[in-house]
Amino acid sequence: MKHIAIIGNGIAGITAARHIRKLSDYKITVISAESEYFFSRTALMYVYMGHMKFEHTQPYENWFWEKNNIQLKHGFVKEVNTENKRLLFEDGSDLTYDDLIIASGSKPNKFGWPGENLKGVQGLYSKQDLELLEENAPNNEVCKRAVIVGGGLIGIELAEMLRTRNIPVTMLVRDRYFWGSVLPEGEAKLIGNHIKDHHIELKLNTQLKEIVSDENGRASAIITSEGEKIECNLVGLTAGVRPSIDFLNDSGIELGKGVKVNKYLETNIPNVYAIGDCAEQLEPTGFRKPVEAVWYTGRMMGEAVAQTICGNKMAYRPGVWFNSAKFLDIEYQTYGWVWAKPQDYEQQFYWEHPDGKKCIRISFHKENHAILGINTFGIRLSHEKFDKWISEEKSVEFVIENLHKAHFDPEFYKKHYSAIKKSFDNQFQLAN
Amino acid sequence: MNTTVQRNMSLSGEPPAALSAIQKFSVVLGMFGLGVLLLAMFNIDFPNKTTWLAISLSAITLGVVIFSYGAYANKSAGIKNDGVYQKSISSRGLLGWLLGIALTGFYVVLYFYPQYLGLRNEGDNVGVIALFDPLSKFLSGNPASQWFVYGTLYTIAILAFGIKFLWKYRHNRYEVLRTLSVMFFQASFAFIIPEVMARLNNSEAYNIPYYDLKNIWPLNYYNFEQYRVDGFISSGNLGIFLLLFGIVSILVITPILTYFYGKRWYCSWVCGCGGLAETSGDAFRQLSDKSLFAWRVERWVVHSVLVFSVLMTTAVIHSYLSYDADKYLLNKDTFLISVAVFLGLLFAVIWYFKKEEFKKDARYGAIGYLAITLGLIGIHYMSGSSVFIFNPETLRSTYAFLIGSIFSGVIGTGFYPIFGNRVWCRFGCPMAAILGLQQRLFSKFRITTNGGQCISCGNCSTYCEMGIDVRAYAQKGENIIRASCVGCGICSAVCPRGVLKLENGSTKGRINSEAVLLGNDVDLLNLIQENKASHKG
Ligand SMILES: Cc1cc2nc3c(=O)[nH]c(=O)nc-3n(C[C@H](O)[C@H](O)[C@H](O)COP(=O)(O)OP(=O)(O)OC[C@H]3O[C@@H](n4cnc5c(N)ncnc54)[C@H](O)[C@@H]3O)c2cc1C
Ligand code: SF4
Ligand code: SF4
Numbered sequence A: 001m002k003h004i005a006i007i008g009n010g011i012a013g014i015t016a017a018r019h020i021r022k023l024s025d026y027k028i029t030v031i032s033a034e035s036e037y038f039f040s041r042t043a044l045m046y047v048y049m050g051h052m053k054f055e056h057t058q059p060y061e062n063w064f065w066e067k068n069n070i071q072l073k074h075g076f077v078k079e080v081n082t083e084n085k086r087l088l089f090e091d092g093s094d095l096t097y098d099d100l101i102i103a104s105g106s107k108p109n110k111f112g113w114p115g116e117n118l119k120g121v122q123g124l125y126s127k128q129d130l131e132l133l134e135e136n137a138p139n140n141e142v143c144k145r146a147v148i149v150g151g152g153l154i155g156i157e158l159a160e161m162l163r164t165r166n167i168p169v170t171m172l173v174r175d176r177y178f179w180g181s182v183l184p185e186g187e188a189k190l191i192g193n194h195i196k197d198h199h200i201e202l203k204l205n206t207q208l209k210e211i212v213s214d215e216n217g218r219a220s221a222i223i224t225s226e227g228e229k230i231e232c233n234l235v236g237l238t239a240g241v242r243p244s245i246d247f248l249n250d251s252g253i254e255l256g257k258g259v260k261v262n263k264y265l266e267t268n269i270p271n272v273y274a275i276g277d278c279a280e281q282l283e284p285t286g287f288r289k290p291v292e293a294v295w296y297t298g299r300m301m302g303e304a305v306a307q308t309i310c311g312n313k314m315a316y317r318p319g320v321w322f323n324s325a326k327f328l329d330i331e332y333q334t335y336g337w338v339w340a341k342p343q344d345y346e347q348q349f350y351w352e353h354p355d356g357k358k359c360i361r362i363s364f365h366k367e368n369h370a371i372l373g374i375n376t377f378g379i380r381l382s383h384e385k386f387d388k389w390i391s392e393e394k395s396v397e398f399v400i401e402n403l404h405k406a407h408f409d410p411e412f413y414k415k416h417y418s419a420i421k422k423s424f425d426n427q428f429q430l431a432n
Numbered sequence B: 001m002n003t004t005v006q007r008n009m010s011l012s013g014e015p016p017a018a019l020s021a022i023q024k025f026s027v028v029l030g031m032f033g034l035g036v037l038l039l040a041m042f043n044i045d046f047p048n049k050t051t052w053l054a055i056s057l058s059a060i061t062l063g064v065v066i067f068s069y070g071a072y073a074n075k076s077a078g079i080k081n082d083g084v085y086q087k088s089i090s091s092r093g094l095l096g097w098l099l100g101i102a103l104t105g106f107y108v109v110l111y112f113y114p115q116y117l118g119l120r121n122e123g124d125n126v127g128v129i130a131l132f133d134p135l136s137k138f139l140s141g142n143p144a145s146q147w148f149v150y151g152t153l154y155t156i157a158i159l160a161f162g163i164k165f166l167w168k169y170r171h172n173r174y175e176v177l178r179t180l181s182v183m184f185f186q187a188s189f190a191f192i193i194p195e196v197m198a199r200l201n202n203s204e205a206y207n208i209p210y211y212d213l214k215n216i217w218p219l220n221y222y223n224f225e226q227y228r229v230d231g232f233i234s235s236g237n238l239g240i241f242l243l244l245f246g247i248v249s250i251l252v253i254t255p256i257l258t259y260f261y262g263k264r265w266y267c268s269w270v271c272g273c274g275g276l277a278e279t280s281g282d283a284f285r286q287l288s289d290k291s292l293f294a295w296r297v298e299r300w301v302v303h304s305v306l307v308f309s310v311l312m313t314t315a316v317i318h319s320y321l322s323y324d325a326d327k328y329l330l331n332k333d334t335f336l337i338s339v340a341v342f343l344g345l346l347f348a349v350i351w352y353f354k355k356e357e358f359k360k361d362a363r364y365g366a367i368g369y370l371a372i373t374l375g376l377i378g379i380h381y382m383s384g385s386s387v388f389i390f391n392p393e394t395l396r397s398t399y400a401f402l403i404g405s406i407f408s409g410v411i412g413t414g415f416y417p418i419f420g421n422r423v424w425c426r427f428g429c430p431m432a433a434i435l436g437l438q439q440r441l442f443s444k445f446r447i448t449t450n451g452g453q454c455i456s457c458g459n460c461s462t463y464c465e466m467g468i469d470v471r472a473y474a475q476k477g478e479n480i481i482r483a484s485c486v487g488c489g490i491c492s493a494v495c496p497r498g499v500l501k502l503e504n505g506s507t508k509g510r511i512n513s514e515a516v517l518l519g520n521d522v523d524l525l526n527l528i529q530e531n532k533a534s535h536k537g
Helices: A011-023 A041-048 A127-136 A153-163 A185-197 A295-309 A383-391 A396-406 A417-428 B021-041 B049-072 B094-112 B127-131 B133-139 B146-168 B173-200 B226-233 B236-261 B272-287 B292-320 B332-357 B360-383 B392-411 B423-428 B430-441 B459-463 B470-474 B490-494 B522-534
Strands: A003-007 A027-032 A070-074 A077-081 A086-089 A094-096 A099-102 A106-108 A146-149 A169-172 A200-203 A208-213 A219-224 A229-231 A234-237 A241-243 A259-261 A272-274 A279-281 A322-327 A330-336 A346-352 A359-365 A371-377 B445-449 B500-504
Touching: A003 A011, A011 A027, A011 A070, A011 A295, A011 B522, A041 A127, A041 A153, A099 A295, A146 A153, A153 A169, A153 A234, A185 A200, A185 A322, A185 A330, A185 A346, A185 A359, A185 A371, A219 A234, A259 A272, A272 A295, A295 B522, A322 A383, A330 A383, A346 A417, A359 A396, A371 A383, A371 A396, A383 A396, A396 A417, B021 B049, B021 B127, B049 B127, B049 B133, B049 B146, B094 B392, B127 B133, B127 B146, B133 B146, B133 B173, B146 B173, B146 B272, B173 B272, B173 B490, B226 B236, B226 B292, B236 B430, B272 B423, B272 B459, B292 B332, B292 B360, B292 B392, B292 B423, B292 B430, B332 B360, B332 B430, B392 B423, B423 B430, B445 B470, B459 B470, B459 B490, B490 B500
Parallel strands: A003 A027, A003 A099, A027 A070, A099 A272, A146 A169, A146 A234, A169 A200, A259 A279
Antiparallel strands: A077 A086, A086 A094, A106 A241, A208 A219, A219 A229, A322 A330, A330 A371, A346 A359, A359 A371, B445 B500
16 A cells, blocks of 8 residues: 655645545554644744643644544654655664655744754744753743844744733844834834734834843844844744755755745655745745745645645646734734735735724726735724635726625624725715 | 754753742732631631731732732733743642642632631621622621622632733733723622622512522523522513523523634633633643543533533423413423423534534433433423432432532633633533534634645643644634634743734635645645545545
8 A cells, every 4th residue: 555654744744644635545654743733823822921822732632643543753854865765763763754744834944043943042843842842931020121033923922922921022123113014004003013012122224233241152132233232041043934844955845945845745756745935836826936935825735735646637726825814803804815015917905994903905906906915903804705805806896895794803893994995985986 | 053952851841930039928918818717617717807818818809919019010011921831830740739739628628618717507608608708798788608608709719810910911802901901790690799798688678599690501501490480480580581581591691702703702702610710720821631532532522511400400390380380381291391392492403503523422422411411301291200310309410419519610710720721611611512512613703824824833722721722723814713722822822923813704625634834836736626625525
């Protein structure tokens, strides 16, 4: 019987395993060095904040794997020998496979900052990072201040986590606004204000120059690009992630930023596939980046590769882009593409609620008014509707008119659709 | 990074900030209020009962309210679950266990040893019950009983912790409205109205039993016992109206409302048990067991209680009906036959329309229960003996003891800090079982999921007080249609990605177990869907 080995028990690897199991009775082994069972990485923050215990982040009960005949192997793959189809583990054991799926995920970026390997300097990606954080920042006596480098999604999560233990937090953000590489000014300012409301210090236009050590090799301060010195006991490095593929260096598998794959998620070596955060698409779909490090794309690549492996060759062809996040108390959803700096064919409509905690931005084509994307903050909208409207290229007027049909806020919530429509009509004087 | 992975460390962190000064004060204040009651229980005779009762109850209420102010007032509106699993009280720590033991002890005394609270059959009450005499006399004209003391504390708990809940969820209008609703129903229907109704009984014309109008049979399993039915019948039009209302509630009002809104209209908008669970019990909702095993146990236990309650009630009513129908319009035989016909018809209708929805074990269970019930009725009817397998009185008192006292009180509420706040509602409540069956089979209510947005974080499952593994559905894109869901809306509130929405909509396509997650290529989604469909059944 064919043996499928999967390196990585994250959402990508596990989705592949589950779908292969549904389609076949191949032998499946899922390998991870991080945790015994699949857990939701996106929920790590809630464990530190005390909303959940670690076991609650595990989407399946422990008996699930045996019942579905999915073998789990705990261990770190040191080397992949594609000629003999053999995996070599750090503990000396090995495993042979027929098909290999690499789903090894990411690791936090480091940019060669002086002091980046000191004690008290860490990223937030793995379960081990969470344990380390519990050691580095158990309370505000051990950790009198934290500096977070990088204003992205993980950075703000880390800041929120630390604030629940009353640890003062300073965030260094390279852009002019919070997450300014992705968010247009309106949204970025709105979130920036909300961050300040939560007593998190935002230093915009600021980068890390170096991390200063104390006599024990622990971080004791950082120096910013402006030359300011900030005393701290924890430095959180959250300036993005990159594929975790060092163990593949001598495998003959073609690597770039990540593991290079064609649209069938195949690498240059037959029977070896790569999915999830670690994959780098040779031909990315539409505006998508070659490396997509989000939960959903890992899941979708897992769904696609399972088909291919089970004899139904299937390209990874994701639909309309979507994503979501939560900035402290403000939820964010996005569908399609809204650029921080509008493209030349693009026009944008922005509406903000007077309370400064809700806004939406709709991007549409200048000429034919076809909707291109939407950002929504503090208002839940239906994924299904926007998936449909964007792929059917509905006009922005249609979308504004029918926005209430995409309503997904809980019952009795105040609706803002007529205010949005009014504002749209005013801005574009299309109401004639 | 990956080379350090073998290290193992416990992941339970420190609680966030300790109590603030204002919260410490509020705890002392609340404890003082409780202390007065405790002293009264140990027969310290307070000189001015009205004043001391007012002081005690205000201190308790203010204690809770000020505590909430300290906890939430200075924080921006949003989800407030920081430290839930790091605080002893809400994570089955020492404080949780102590509270559980104290509550359990209180219920044992309340149900079985009311004399220790100061109840006296002869002469004036003493102890803590005496402390409540002035209030009781003011409302109903009668001296207090242990049930009056309990009812008052219960109402105060719902009101005070209701305010806490309102503060905590002030950003969520669904939560705000339904909490105001349970607070209203408790204060009026459960507390004030029945006490005032008792005043009517001072006149000869009335002999109305204590009646909390929102308590519907089989939750108030005793509603059709002889003393009550006699009381209703002998109290003129009002009495007859109340009796009919009791019957119409379960046979007409309940099915209609549940059809339109799901069982939540009752369980988390009206019901007193639900009201207490949602307010005082809110801090413990995460402690419910989410395992598949617990779900199995739940289904067997709660439906067994339902069958037990139907049998018991039938036996009790049968026991006081006479062979002719002069007093109650029904005689023994017609009553039994109508019960049997009604159950048989109900079952036939469900079977005919909804056979597909039943899982295998549910199907066996349903057939089994129906057979037992009809069998018992049949045996009795054939033999014509007055013994309904057991003595109806034994059946009634066993039910009252096991279900009415031990399950709903001692375990149901006493164990809040151990098993979560809805143990009774989930495993024990026969009313919830009926509403649940209907919600699963004939209702417009469902929780929908938002396309492919779920990140499997688990907040929804963790905070589901009914132990529903909400995530298991959300991460497959399926609607959540579970008999036990009380529609508290908390899963939707805590979801950080806005995935869940409670809705009443068309019954077509409500159960969509072939659904797939949105996001991928359309052809692939169709394939996955076909594959999923072919694996069902
Ligand atoms: C704090 C945080 C919050 C996030 N929030 C969101 C969010 O809200 N929305 C969103 O879309 N995305 C979010 N992400 C990103 C998302 O979690 C990732 O994109 C996703 O988990 C990647 O899944 P994966 O299966 O590709 O890899 P991973 O989940 O990283 O799994 C890879 C696994 O492989 C193991 N592994 C790697 N190399 C080896 C080896 N040589 N031998 C053995 N095992 C190995 C790793 O230890 C790891 O367990 C978040 C990420 C983090 C860190
Ligand atoms: S539905 Fe929401 S709360 Fe539940 S697992 Fe998914 S993202 Fe988390
Ligand atoms: S599923 Fe959601 S609404 Fe239903 S009981 Fe659980 S938390 Fe409440």
